[in-house]
Amino acid sequence: MKKKQLSALIALAFVSIGGGHNAAYAAHDENLNSYTLDDVVVSAERTKDQFGDTITEQSYYRTGGDVKVITREEIEKRHYVDLTEAIKRIPGITFQNPGYRGGEYGYQFYNNGVSINGDTRVIILIDGRRVDNLTSTRVGGNSKTGTKSTGVNLDQLIGMESVDKIEVIKGPGASVYGPDATGGVINIITRKGGEQQKGTLDLSTGAWHKHNYALTLSGSALPDHSLRYFFTTTRSMSGDTKFVDGVVGGTGTLGGSEYKEDALNIRLDKKLSDKQNLKLWYNFKQGKDGYPISVPSLKYWNEADWDRIIFKAAVGDLNSNNVLQDMTNSQGKWVPKRGDTDVPGYRNLFALDGQVYRSFSKFKDNDWELMWTFNKENGMESFLRLYSQNHRYSNRDYFRWRRDGKSAKDLADEYRAAFPSGATNEQLTQWIHEHLAPFPGGDQARVKEWLEATGGTAKEPTSWQEERNRGIQVQYAKSLGKNDIIASITYDRAKNYSKKLEDDGSVVSSHVGRNSILGYVQDKIHVSDKFDITPALRYSYYSSYESNTAGDKVQGKGSSRTVTPALNLQYTFDYSTDLYFGWTRIYRPLRQGDYTSTDGVFNTPLDDERGDAWTLGIRKEFSEHTSAAVHYDWTRMNNAIATLPIWNGTKFTSTAVNAKEDKKSFNITVDHKLNKYVTMSASYSHMLDKWMAKNGWILDPSWGYQNSTDINTQINRLRPQNHYALNISYEKGRLYTGLLANWYTGASTNAFTSSRFLILDWNLNYELQKDMTVYLVVNNLTNKAYETSYSSYLGLGGAAMPGRSWMIGARYNF
Template identity: 60%
Template sequence: MMNKKSYLLAIAAALLVTGGTVTPSHAAYDENLHTYTLDTVVVNADRTKNQFGDTITEQSYYRTGGDVKVITREEIDKRHYTDITEAIKRIPGVTFQNPGYRGGEYGYQFYNNGVSINGDTRVIILVDGRRVDNAASGRIDDYGGANGSKSTGVNLDQVTNMENIDKIEVIKGPGASAYGADATGGVINIITRKGGQKDQGSIDLATGSWKKHHYAINYSGSAGNDKSWHYFISANRDMSGNTKYKDSFTDSDGTLEGSKWKEDGVNLRVDKDFNDRQNLKIWYNHREGKDGYPIAVPNQKYMNEKDWTDIISRATIGGIYNPSDPSKTPLSISSLDSNTVYQLGSRLAGDTKNPGYHNLYSLDGNYGSYSRFRNNDYDIVYTFNKENGMESFVRYYYQSHWLTDRDKYQWYRNGGTKQAISDFKSAFPNGATGDQIRQWIKDNLAPFTGDKSALKQWIQDTGGYAGDPTHYYQEKNHGIQLQYAKSIGINDVIADFNYDTARAYTHSLSRSTGEWKSSYVKRKTYEGYVQDKIHLTDKWDLTPSLRYVKYSSFEDSNTGKVQGSGDSHAFTYALNTEYMFNDTVGAYLGVTKVYRPIKQGDYSTTDTAFNQPLKDEKGVAWTFGIHKDFSPRTTLAVHYDYTHMSNSIANLPVLDPDTGDFENAPVNAKENKQSFNVTLDHQFNDHVTLSASYSHMKDKWKSKDYWTLGPEYGYDKGDINTAINSLRPENHYALNLSYQNGGLYTGLLANWYTGCSDYAFTSHRFLVLDWNINYDITKDLNVYAVVGNLTNEAYETSYNSWNGKGSSAMPGRYFMIGTKYKF
């Protein structure tokens, strides 16, 4: 039997032996840059890069240095990515925190899809250069600050559909400070598709594992006598049945019940080109979906009727113990003696106290619990001048994002755990024998979810499957942006002003009156920005910039203001430079002042441990990189960044000196974050290209005031740094290998994670392989296949201490086969 490394070597060898002749061409930092579309112009290979080796895009004039990767439409079509996460996971330093299922849970960081760049989750998501987060959002609640996480507040895969995407820019670190003083991790900029001169369309159909189906159609072109009107329209539907996964504890395959999902999208973009310098863009984006809500992946070790009975009884009424045992150790229900009278102990919740506890969440999935989202976005941009590649424009945008979830389950037939304990004690005031306890549990607690007939009857007896939601959230924001760009000698100057009004609504159904009640939190943002890209020489750019931002206080529709909040504002700066030492060696260096305000829903505004108001996050981020072309086909690049936060926020179990209790509380802290990437790009010949990379990141936290951390969180002698760094792999190696010959294209992506801590992961290392093949039967018709997790690896990308290791196991091996027809 071949091991996983042998798989990788065999496939690599198979690709390499099919190579062709050598023709001089520059090694590509980004894949598939032979030709690609820039606005309505097709760019040839010799014009895809600027003088610093950076890939040119419609918005690349914002960049001021940094490590940049661009995923083009050509790559998306050849690799058949179905979502953004799938597309950008090949980028070195980019990692995802996924719960193991599709949709995530609104408002809880550990149950949502998140992204980090070089270990920093302060990542800004953009569409055509515009931020898509909501300043008043409650998307991430108090749990959001746990363990130093600074989530984007945006589910990347819910932003827009892949048919609508022309390019994806990934910028590591604050190398484009125009996007905000809080983009310390980096920026993900999604550039949308614009219709060209020729009328054309495509239909994409695919099917595969777990009843996965993909349907997509788009049509684009131009209109008018002078062909100055351009349009692009697309629609898609993606769906799947219940996900399967590889269980680390039993080395067996499991099914994540209730994880099926269906998501739809429609996009429309209309452009009017008045001349070479003036343009009007009207863009509409609709995306909605209903995703299953299983919360956590069951541990198959405990997925049997015997263990289920122990777990649910201990979680609902408490552990059963023998009164003659002074330790009060909970006993297994199946082992209870028929003649002995047993007593009821305390409830045991969480995997630490009750191993296999998170298996109970399989009830949620079987009840049909779900999360839903619906996005409607509008963007109108009038560009009134273009100069030296820069745009001057005025923009109006409007976003309405609707989210809800319905989590239904019932462990006890007649109500919740309090009622169950009360009823048990009433039935057995002096204790119960083993036979009595077993019968009571059988009659009153939810049956093992593997018994489908008993489970179906239980669901019917307890009110049926999950119905309409009793609450939902809505995030609305709109704003206006004015940008003016001008070339003055060697200076390219950009001045920008943005005004944004954001509201976060909560709508709840009153149980007593049956009426819907609504409230909202409102916040206004004012931003002003100016940068000057100074072309000191043909090979040296220096870019200073200044930004002023003011956030209004959170205005609550019920109380007027959120307690403890107030206006906040800051001046920040950035200084970046790029320099080419010669035709083969270039470097960049930058420093940025970081400012991130306390956000509604992200953090509490009062430090409950020390009764001191939290302060906005502030710090300084440095980024440095150098690349060397060893030959026209080989490039080595190194990226390093260092962030020092004088005021960072972490949500931790802290000893309150007044009460003597550990309380989960947000605290200001000092944080030093470092990351390192090295990437080798090599083109073996006209057919085979390789990108190999290594990434490493490390945090060091230090409290500004002394604290003691709760021992139940497993920190080594109270050292937060041990826990923070163990929540992700220590090392990440990536290999991206592709082969193209005529109409055949195939690619292999390998992600190898090592140095995984026993604290958070079920294995010290794991290797995940993804493979695809694409073949053009004719110029208008191709067929393809995609295989994810080729070796059916058991792995996780996130950890939850409450649910235990392995509770966020990622999907196992799956395949998709499809065809795409252009007309």
């Protein structure tokens, strides 16, 4: 049925529109008609080098590799509103998303995460500069469970109107960015002003009270046009979103998922000479996002099930006669059961947090960069860069299950005193309505009364995290005959502040800090016009984690240094067939919490993650209309961190260890220009991960679906193994339309509501006049139920993604 669905929609995209002209020839990247590179507008026939790689401001770092570039033209034609929307079309890219914007600091599952070919060790850059913070605990304070990512939420970084290009590099093709980029690199290249004065105004509105506003101004100053400026300000907002329940079907509302986000970006570029220029860049972004935690389960979204769920979670278990059972644990505490396994439908209680109390999360970014380029040679830059990042995160998760601040034990005692021999169903219902929170989807007068009696909606946070980076980078590049040599060194001071507002108005603050020095040298050797070899060495130094909190266990821990090599090569056979190979030694330092991880069988501290990554690929242009690319990626870790079930002599015990990991992925992409109006790109991605115990350990032979928070060890279950994508566009005269189909298969039904799902996104542009374009964007065209992440605590479908939504808008150039 899904194949018929896809075929019908592709046919619709063709027959509903007329014919035209598209100047772009078949390429690995869409919409390469023209784009700006430095001060030069690059035409379609000059977008590639002799190896078939798209040229960008950062491409001199690369030698081969599977690289995709999303241009400004594509961003505007497809109307991507955030980075996730843009990047998800690329083969091998997957996102772990809770189904709403925002997220809670410190918890991996409640944040947006990205992986490349099944690896969350992905580096995020802006204009070639890393934007992660070594002391960040946004997705957790250790590596033993959860993501191995650098803790950056793409959608909170920068507004889309500020983005000129997005460069996605899979594997170790650009080793300059660090020995921990085993999955790859996402490099966001910012917009700069041109010689002509230009402006744009983009306004759109749509489903769920969504509204987007964007204004850009760019141009040049001074008589010689040597000072360029770019300015943009945007606002994006939405009410509560809809979702489709993958268990029972039907569409529900995700209460508390509203958001409002603002962005401001300023970039000034002063040309000092042909080889020198000065860049000043400032970025501000802030948002207040709802915090619904989870979508409700429609199967249990009714008054009777609500009463059952909240009594069991807030008071305790009842037997068949409604007699309260003993919930005392081994420590003598009264502990009711929690989570979907013990309390089916448990996640419905989170509707109190989001829908009733309107819990929320907030973030605010203030970043700047000053960069002096003092020489340019053969496409390379020598520069001095100073930068500062200030990121603030806070949230207010407020709710009340019980009246008057009573504990579960208090209510248990009251219930037992009132009904020592059990209660009738009518008596139980009456007792619940008098003592526990009402069903959010029921009598709204009761809900309002409960809300007012328990303190009203969530107030401003009284505690927050602040991540700060200050750094300097120096790079020197020189061409010597056939050798293009680049050397750089970066010094970064990272701090993470925990702050709390006291009752007297004072702020109590503590922080953890870590400094790093990253050195790099590469020699791109042009052996011939057809053959490049690039050996490289990286030096990484990480200081001890230092805390200003007395008695902190990590005080003075964590100092490490290492040198890691890398080798990349690229060869073109006949200027239509290109082969590349890359190898890099992996080194990923421990995070703060890992230095005290001595739990489980071995009771010893963890070691830094180490291993090797290889990538191999071939690209072939069969004609000016058809090309294909095959990419194979293999990561072999001998010291990866994971929590695994290991035999302790008596039983299998979950233990945080340095284990062996063998991860493989495969991508194939075919680009074809059907005629002068229609272009398409079809791709397939497959990934497989295997974890093994080291010599002398015994790993549970029946180990299957467990430890669900460890995304990396569960790649074969927490991500669909196969990803098929079809990206098709049609352009004629004033009309442009595009359809993106993502089909995922091989998903475990232990974690997903379906083993496969097809997601369609469609857009239509029409140029009313020279400077005015109107457009329509529809996401999740068929209103499909799907998820990209799973937590056993929330149950199947707990992270359902948004259902069908639409936006209609206009873009005016002036």
